Amino acid sequence: MRITDYLLATFGVYGLPVLFVVLLVGSAGVPLPASLLLVAAGSFVEQGELNLWSVLMLSATGAVLGDQIGYVVGRWGGRRLTLRFAKLVGGENRIEQTETWLRKREGVGVFLSRWLLTPLGPVVNLTAGATQYSWPRFFLYDVLGEMLWVVLYVLLGKFFSDRVQALNDLLGDLTWAILGLIAAIVLGVLAFRHLRAD
Amino acid sequence: MKRLGWRRWLIVVAFLLAAAFAGLFVARTVRHAVYWSRHRDEVIRPWMSVGYVAHSYRVPPDVLYRAINLNPMPRDRRPLRLIAKEQNRPVEAVTTDLEKAIADFRAHPEQFPPPHNGHKTP
Numbered sequence: 001m002r003i004t005d006y007l008l009a010t011f012g013v014y015g016l017p018v019l020f021v022v023l024l025v026g027s028a029g030v031p032l033p034a035s036l037l038l039v040a041a042g043s044f045v046e047q048g049e050l051n052l053w054s055v056l057m058l059s060a061t062g063a064v065l066g067d068q069i070g071y072v073v074g075r076w077g078g079r080r081l082t083l084r085f086a087k088l089v090g091g092e093n094r095i096e097q098t099e100t101w102l103r104k105r106e107g108v109g110v111f112l113s114r115w116l117l118t119p120l121g122p123v124v125n126l127t128a129g130a131t132q133y134s135w136p137r138f139f140l141y142d143v144l145g146e147m148l149w150v151v152l153y154v155l156l157g158k159f160f161s162d163r164v165q166a167l168n169d170l171l172g173d174l175t176w177a178i179l180g181l182i183a184a185i186v187l188g189v190l191a192f193r194h195l196r197a198d
Numbered sequence: 199m200k201r202l203g204w205r206r207w208l209i210v211v212a213f214l215l216a217a218a219f220a221g222l223f224v225a226r227t228v229r230h231a232v233y234w235s236r237h238r239d240e241v242i243r244p245w246m247s248v249g250y251v252a253h254s255y256r257v258p259p260d261v262l263y264r265a266i267n268l269n270p271m272p273r274d275r276r277p278l279r280l281i282a283k284e285q286n287r288p289v290e291a292v293t294t295d296l297e298k299a300i301a302d303f304r305a306h307p308e309q310f311p312p313p314h315n316g317h318k319t320p
Contacts, residue, residue: 008245009277047253049275162254165240170230177227180220187213194206 004033011037012044016054020062027066027146029073029122034063035153035175036168042157043164052158056150063114063146064139067125071138074129081130099131106133107141114145115152117179242293244279251278255300261310265299266292 011018019037026034038059044050106128113120128138153171160167240254248268252259263270266281274281278296282289303310 005243005245005279009279012245012247012250012277013275043250043253047249049249162256163234163238163240164250164254165243166230166234166237170227170234173223173226173230177220177223180216180223183216184213184220187209187216191206191209191213194209 004036007033007037008040011040015044015050016058019055020058023059023062024066024069027063027121027125028069029066029125033168035118035171036164038150038153039157039168039171040164042154042159043161045154046158046161052154055154059150059154060143060147063150064143067114067121067142067146068139070122070125071129071135074126075132076129078126078130079132102127102131103133106131107137110138110141111145114142115149116175117182118149118175119179242278242296244282244289245277247275247277248281248296249273249275251296251300257300257303258310261299261303262296265295 007018007022011022019041022032022037023034026032041050041055041059045052045055106124109120109124110128110133113124156167156171157164242251246254248262248266249259251257252262259273260270263274266285268274268281278292279289282292285292
Protein backbone atom coordinates (compact mmCIF):
# COMPACT_ATOMS: atom_id res chain seq x y z
CA MET A 1 0.00 0.00 0.00
CA ARG A 2 1.40 3.40 -0.99
CA ILE A 3 2.01 6.11 1.63
CA THR A 4 -0.73 8.27 0.08
CA ASP A 5 -3.25 5.41 0.29
CA TYR A 6 -2.21 4.68 3.86
CA LEU A 7 -2.60 8.34 4.90
CA LEU A 8 -5.97 8.68 3.17
CA ALA A 9 -7.22 5.50 4.86
CA THR A 10 -5.99 6.73 8.27
CA PHE A 11 -7.51 10.16 7.65
CA GLY A 12 -10.85 8.54 6.77
CA VAL A 13 -10.91 6.71 10.12
CA TYR A 14 -9.35 9.24 12.54
CA GLY A 15 -10.23 12.53 10.80
CA LEU A 16 -8.95 15.95 11.89
CA PRO A 17 -5.94 14.97 14.09
CA VAL A 18 -4.39 13.17 11.10
CA LEU A 19 -5.00 16.21 8.88
CA PHE A 20 -3.35 18.53 11.43
CA VAL A 21 -0.27 16.33 11.89
CA VAL A 22 0.24 15.76 8.15
CA LEU A 23 0.01 19.49 7.40
CA LEU A 24 2.38 20.36 10.24
CA VAL A 25 4.98 17.74 9.32
CA GLY A 26 4.54 18.31 5.57
CA SER A 27 4.99 22.07 5.86
CA ALA A 28 8.09 21.54 8.00
CA GLY A 29 9.70 19.79 5.04
CA VAL A 30 8.82 16.08 5.19
CA PRO A 31 7.46 15.09 1.76
CA LEU A 32 3.86 14.10 2.56
CA PRO A 33 0.79 14.51 0.30
CA ALA A 34 -0.67 17.46 2.23
CA SER A 35 -2.53 18.89 -0.79
CA LEU A 36 -4.24 15.55 -1.38
CA LEU A 37 -5.43 15.43 2.23
CA LEU A 38 -6.86 18.96 1.90
CA VAL A 39 -8.81 17.94 -1.21
CA ALA A 40 -10.01 14.78 0.58
CA ALA A 41 -11.01 16.90 3.60
CA GLY A 42 -13.17 19.03 1.30
CA SER A 43 -14.84 15.88 0.03
CA PHE A 44 -15.50 14.65 3.59
CA VAL A 45 -17.01 18.06 4.43
CA GLU A 46 -19.37 17.72 1.47
CA GLN A 47 -20.34 14.21 2.64
CA GLY A 48 -21.22 15.62 6.08
CA GLU A 49 -18.42 13.76 7.90
CA LEU A 50 -16.32 16.82 8.85
CA ASN A 51 -17.10 20.42 9.77
CA LEU A 52 -15.85 23.01 7.24
CA TRP A 53 -14.64 25.59 9.79
CA SER A 54 -12.81 22.98 11.89
CA VAL A 55 -11.06 21.71 8.76
CA LEU A 56 -10.02 25.23 7.67
CA MET A 57 -8.83 26.32 11.12
CA LEU A 58 -6.88 23.15 11.95
CA SER A 59 -5.32 22.86 8.50
CA ALA A 60 -4.15 26.48 8.42
CA THR A 61 -2.81 26.23 12.00
CA GLY A 62 -0.91 23.00 11.24
CA ALA A 63 0.59 24.43 8.04
CA VAL A 64 1.64 27.73 9.64
CA LEU A 65 3.23 25.93 12.63
CA GLY A 66 5.13 23.62 10.29
CA ASP A 67 6.44 26.62 8.34
CA GLN A 68 7.70 28.22 11.57
CA ILE A 69 9.72 25.07 12.29
CA GLY A 70 11.35 25.36 8.85
CA TYR A 71 12.07 29.06 9.44
CA VAL A 72 13.65 28.42 12.87
CA VAL A 73 15.81 25.58 11.52
CA GLY A 74 16.98 27.85 8.68
CA ARG A 75 17.61 30.76 11.03
CA TRP A 76 19.85 28.83 13.42
CA GLY A 77 21.27 25.93 11.44
CA GLY A 78 21.18 27.44 7.97
CA ARG A 79 22.81 30.73 8.99
CA ARG A 80 25.81 29.01 10.59
CA LEU A 81 26.20 26.68 7.63
CA THR A 82 26.06 29.56 5.11
CA LEU A 83 28.66 31.62 7.01
CA ARG A 84 31.01 28.65 7.41
CA PHE A 85 30.73 27.91 3.69
CA ALA A 86 31.33 31.59 2.83
CA LYS A 87 34.51 31.65 4.95
CA LEU A 88 35.76 28.49 3.29
CA VAL A 89 35.39 29.80 -0.25
CA GLY A 90 36.05 33.44 0.64
CA GLY A 91 32.79 34.85 -0.68
CA GLU A 92 31.42 36.79 2.29
CA ASN A 93 30.64 39.84 0.14
CA ARG A 94 28.81 37.73 -2.39
CA ILE A 95 26.75 36.09 0.35
CA GLU A 96 25.78 39.50 1.73
CA GLN A 97 24.74 40.71 -1.72
CA THR A 98 22.64 37.58 -2.26
CA GLU A 99 21.01 37.97 1.15
CA THR A 100 20.14 41.62 0.45
CA TRP A 101 18.66 40.60 -2.93
CA LEU A 102 16.66 37.80 -1.31
CA ARG A 103 15.37 39.95 1.56
CA LYS A 104 13.84 42.40 -0.90
CA ARG A 105 11.92 39.68 -2.75
CA GLU A 106 11.28 37.10 -0.06
CA GLY A 107 7.78 38.34 0.86
CA VAL A 108 6.43 37.52 -2.60
CA GLY A 109 8.32 34.22 -2.55
CA VAL A 110 6.86 33.23 0.81
CA PHE A 111 3.31 34.14 -0.27
CA LEU A 112 3.44 32.38 -3.67
CA SER A 113 5.16 29.26 -2.35
CA ARG A 114 2.29 28.71 0.11
CA TRP A 115 -0.47 28.18 -2.43
CA LEU A 116 0.75 28.40 -6.05
CA LEU A 117 4.29 26.98 -6.06
CA THR A 118 3.79 24.63 -3.10
CA PRO A 119 6.78 22.30 -3.78
CA LEU A 120 9.08 25.27 -3.02
CA GLY A 121 7.49 25.96 0.38
CA PRO A 122 9.94 24.08 2.67
CA VAL A 123 13.00 25.45 0.79
CA VAL A 124 11.66 29.02 1.03
CA ASN A 125 11.11 28.56 4.80
CA LEU A 126 14.73 27.48 5.27
CA THR A 127 16.04 30.28 3.03
CA ALA A 128 13.94 32.89 4.81
CA GLY A 129 15.38 31.77 8.15
CA ALA A 130 18.95 31.47 6.85
CA THR A 131 18.86 34.99 5.33
CA GLN A 132 17.37 36.36 8.57
CA TYR A 133 14.29 37.64 6.83
CA SER A 134 12.12 39.57 9.31
CA TRP A 135 10.03 37.04 11.26
CA PRO A 136 6.89 39.27 11.61
CA ARG A 137 6.87 39.77 7.82
CA PHE A 138 7.49 36.06 7.21
CA PHE A 139 4.63 35.22 9.57
CA LEU A 140 2.25 37.69 7.89
CA TYR A 141 2.92 36.46 4.33
CA ASP A 142 2.89 32.87 5.58
CA VAL A 143 -0.53 33.16 7.26
CA LEU A 144 -2.03 34.92 4.21
CA GLY A 145 -0.60 32.36 1.78
CA GLU A 146 -1.50 29.29 3.86
CA MET A 147 -5.07 30.52 4.41
CA LEU A 148 -5.47 31.00 0.67
CA TRP A 149 -4.04 27.51 -0.02
CA VAL A 150 -6.23 25.80 2.56
CA VAL A 151 -9.43 27.57 1.51
CA LEU A 152 -8.72 27.00 -2.21
CA TYR A 153 -7.94 23.27 -1.95
CA VAL A 154 -10.66 22.44 0.60
CA LEU A 155 -13.31 24.24 -1.44
CA LEU A 156 -12.13 22.56 -4.65
CA GLY A 157 -12.36 19.22 -2.83
CA LYS A 158 -15.83 20.12 -1.57
CA PHE A 159 -17.01 21.19 -5.01
CA PHE A 160 -15.56 18.13 -6.80
CA SER A 161 -16.13 15.83 -3.84
CA ASP A 162 -16.72 12.70 -5.94
CA ARG A 163 -13.36 12.93 -7.74
CA VAL A 164 -10.65 13.40 -5.10
CA GLN A 165 -7.93 11.40 -6.86
CA ALA A 166 -8.51 12.84 -10.33
CA LEU A 167 -8.59 16.39 -8.95
CA ASN A 168 -5.39 15.85 -6.99
CA ASP A 169 -3.59 14.40 -10.05
CA LEU A 170 -4.69 17.41 -12.10
CA LEU A 171 -3.67 19.98 -9.47
CA GLY A 172 -0.34 18.23 -8.80
CA ASP A 173 0.72 18.29 -12.44
CA LEU A 174 -0.61 21.82 -12.91
CA THR A 175 1.58 23.04 -10.01
CA TRP A 176 4.71 21.44 -11.53
CA ALA A 177 3.77 22.82 -14.98
CA ILE A 178 3.52 26.37 -13.57
CA LEU A 179 6.82 25.92 -11.70
CA GLY A 180 8.52 24.62 -14.87
CA LEU A 181 7.12 27.46 -16.98
CA ILE A 182 8.34 30.13 -14.52
CA ALA A 183 11.80 28.52 -14.42
CA ALA A 184 11.87 28.29 -18.25
CA ILE A 185 10.86 31.96 -18.63
CA VAL A 186 13.46 33.20 -16.11
CA LEU A 187 16.25 31.06 -17.62
CA GLY A 188 15.08 31.96 -21.14
CA VAL A 189 15.42 35.70 -20.39
CA LEU A 190 18.88 35.09 -18.85
CA ALA A 191 20.00 33.00 -21.83
CA PHE A 192 18.71 35.63 -24.27
CA ARG A 193 20.65 38.39 -22.45
CA HIS A 194 23.86 36.34 -22.48
CA LEU A 195 23.52 35.46 -26.15
CA ARG A 196 22.78 39.07 -27.09
CA ALA A 197 25.75 40.32 -25.03
CA ASP A 198 28.05 38.15 -27.14
CA MET B 199 36.11 34.78 -21.97
CA LYS B 200 36.28 31.03 -21.48
CA ARG B 201 34.43 31.35 -18.15
CA LEU B 202 31.69 33.44 -19.72
CA GLY B 203 31.21 30.82 -22.44
CA TRP B 204 30.92 28.06 -19.86
CA ARG B 205 28.30 30.05 -17.94
CA ARG B 206 26.39 30.86 -21.10
CA TRP B 207 26.16 27.21 -22.08
CA LEU B 208 25.14 26.26 -18.57
CA ILE B 209 22.24 28.74 -18.70
CA VAL B 210 21.18 27.53 -22.16
CA VAL B 211 21.23 23.88 -21.01
CA ALA B 212 19.32 24.81 -17.84
CA PHE B 213 16.75 26.67 -19.95
CA LEU B 214 16.31 23.67 -22.26
CA LEU B 215 15.89 21.33 -19.26
CA ALA B 216 13.34 23.68 -17.65
CA ALA B 217 11.45 23.98 -20.95
CA ALA B 218 11.38 20.18 -21.36
CA PHE B 219 10.22 19.78 -17.75
CA ALA B 220 7.47 22.38 -18.24
CA GLY B 221 6.42 20.76 -21.54
CA LEU B 222 6.16 17.35 -19.90
CA PHE B 223 3.96 18.61 -17.08
CA VAL B 224 1.81 20.79 -19.35
CA ALA B 225 1.17 17.65 -21.44
CA ARG B 226 0.33 15.64 -18.30
CA THR B 227 -2.01 18.41 -17.10
CA VAL B 228 -3.81 18.44 -20.46
CA ARG B 229 -4.10 14.62 -20.37
CA HIS B 230 -5.60 14.77 -16.86
CA ALA B 231 -7.99 17.53 -17.94
CA VAL B 232 -9.17 15.46 -20.93
CA TYR B 233 -9.61 12.38 -18.71
CA TRP B 234 -11.45 14.59 -16.18
CA SER B 235 -13.91 15.83 -18.79
CA ARG B 236 -14.70 12.28 -19.99
CA HIS B 237 -14.82 10.24 -16.77
CA ARG B 238 -16.75 10.86 -13.58
CA ASP B 239 -16.26 7.55 -11.78
CA GLU B 240 -13.02 7.11 -9.84
CA VAL B 241 -11.18 3.80 -9.84
CA ILE B 242 -12.01 2.09 -6.53
CA ARG B 243 -8.91 1.93 -4.32
CA PRO B 244 -8.16 0.25 -0.96
CA TRP B 245 -8.05 3.57 0.98
CA MET B 246 -11.67 4.41 0.13
CA SER B 247 -14.52 3.85 2.55
CA VAL B 248 -17.82 2.39 1.37
CA GLY B 249 -19.36 5.82 1.96
CA TYR B 250 -16.84 7.52 -0.34
CA VAL B 251 -17.35 4.92 -3.09
CA ALA B 252 -21.12 5.44 -2.83
CA HIS B 253 -20.65 9.21 -3.00
CA SER B 254 -18.24 9.02 -5.94
CA TYR B 255 -20.48 6.66 -7.93
CA ARG B 256 -23.73 8.39 -6.86
CA VAL B 257 -25.23 5.17 -5.50
CA PRO B 258 -27.10 4.85 -2.13
CA PRO B 259 -24.56 3.63 0.49
CA ASP B 260 -27.01 0.91 1.66
CA VAL B 261 -26.71 -0.83 -1.70
CA LEU B 262 -22.93 -1.09 -1.34
CA TYR B 263 -22.93 -2.04 2.37
CA ARG B 264 -25.32 -4.91 1.63
CA ALA B 265 -23.24 -5.99 -1.39
CA ILE B 266 -20.28 -6.76 0.90
CA ASN B 267 -22.38 -8.15 3.76
CA LEU B 268 -22.12 -5.16 6.11
CA ASN B 269 -24.87 -3.56 8.16
CA PRO B 270 -25.70 -0.09 6.73
CA MET B 271 -26.04 1.34 10.24
CA PRO B 272 -24.04 2.42 12.14
CA ARG B 273 -21.95 3.94 9.37
CA ASP B 274 -18.70 2.04 8.79
CA ARG B 275 -15.85 4.48 8.02
CA ARG B 276 -13.13 1.87 7.68
CA PRO B 277 -11.18 1.68 4.42
CA LEU B 278 -11.89 -1.23 2.07
CA ARG B 279 -8.47 -2.70 2.90
CA LEU B 280 -9.46 -3.21 6.56
CA ILE B 281 -12.92 -4.53 5.65
CA ALA B 282 -11.31 -7.08 3.31
CA LYS B 283 -8.84 -8.07 6.03
CA GLU B 284 -11.66 -8.61 8.52
CA GLN B 285 -13.59 -10.66 5.97
CA ASN B 286 -10.44 -12.68 5.31
CA ARG B 287 -10.37 -12.13 1.55
CA PRO B 288 -8.35 -9.99 -0.89
CA VAL B 289 -9.34 -6.35 -1.33
CA GLU B 290 -9.81 -7.02 -5.06
CA ALA B 291 -12.71 -9.36 -4.18
CA VAL B 292 -14.41 -6.57 -2.18
CA THR B 293 -13.82 -4.12 -5.06
CA THR B 294 -15.34 -6.57 -7.55
CA ASP B 295 -18.45 -6.99 -5.37
CA LEU B 296 -18.84 -3.22 -5.14
CA GLU B 297 -18.40 -2.74 -8.91
CA LYS B 298 -21.02 -5.42 -9.57
CA ALA B 299 -23.47 -3.80 -7.13
CA ILE B 300 -22.94 -0.39 -8.75
CA ALA B 301 -23.55 -1.85 -12.23
CA ASP B 302 -26.69 -3.66 -11.01
CA PHE B 303 -28.05 -0.52 -9.33
CA ARG B 304 -27.44 1.63 -12.39
CA ALA B 305 -29.11 -0.93 -14.65
CA HIS B 306 -32.18 -1.46 -12.43
CA PRO B 307 -32.42 1.19 -9.66
CA GLU B 308 -36.12 0.37 -9.07
CA GLN B 309 -35.23 -3.14 -7.83
CA PHE B 310 -33.34 -1.81 -4.77
CA PRO B 311 -35.04 -0.91 -1.47
CA PRO B 312 -35.14 2.79 -0.46
CA PRO B 313 -32.10 4.09 1.50
CA HIS B 314 -31.90 3.62 5.25
CA ASN B 315 -32.60 6.76 7.35
CA GLY B 316 -29.46 8.74 8.11
CA HIS B 317 -27.80 8.26 4.76
CA LYS B 318 -27.60 11.01 2.22
CA THR B 319 -29.10 10.17 -1.14
CA PRO B 320 -26.42 10.82 -3.81
